[in-house]
Amino acid sequence: xxxxxxxxxxxxxxxxxxRLSCAASGQTFSSYGMGWFRRAPGKERELVASINWSxxxxxxxxxxxxxxxxxxDNTKNTMYLQMNSLKPGDTxxxxxxxxxxxxxxxxxxxxxxxxxxxxVTVSS
Numbered sequence: 738x739x740x741x742x743x744x745x746x747x748x749x750x751x752x753x754x755x756r757l758s759c760a761a762s763g764q765t766f767s768s769y770g771m772g773w774f775r776r777a778p779g780k781e782r783e784l785v786a787s788i789n790w791s792x793x794x795x796x797x798x799x800x801x802x803x804x805x806x807x808x809x810d811n812t813k814n815t816m817y818l819q820m821n822s823l824k825p826g827d828t829x830x831x832x833x834x835x836x837x838x839x840x841x842x843x844x845x846x847x848x849x850x851x852x853x854x855x856x857v858t859v860s861s
Contacts, residue, residue: 743832751860755820766814770789770790771833773787774834787843789840794840796843
């Protein structure tokens, strides 16, 4: 069993930056594929970025490519999402997720564990 805890959300003005963190419990974090999802009001959950077990492979949604950076520190059991040039359209609850297999995954159905989410609000 893995527990995931997100932090770092908040209110920021358009054009600003935030860094989200996802702290994982357990000793097998370094073997998991990880992802950041978001759900905006009235919209379906979408995958924002994913990263494989080593951090050597990443994937981004087109809507955030060039603005967001996913990374992980396996020595700290933590994954990050650096979000720059934020837009009001980025407003959502952001969730981190872990998959027991360590490769990249693109669907929420492929992830086994979820955090409780952290709110990101971007004002115009």
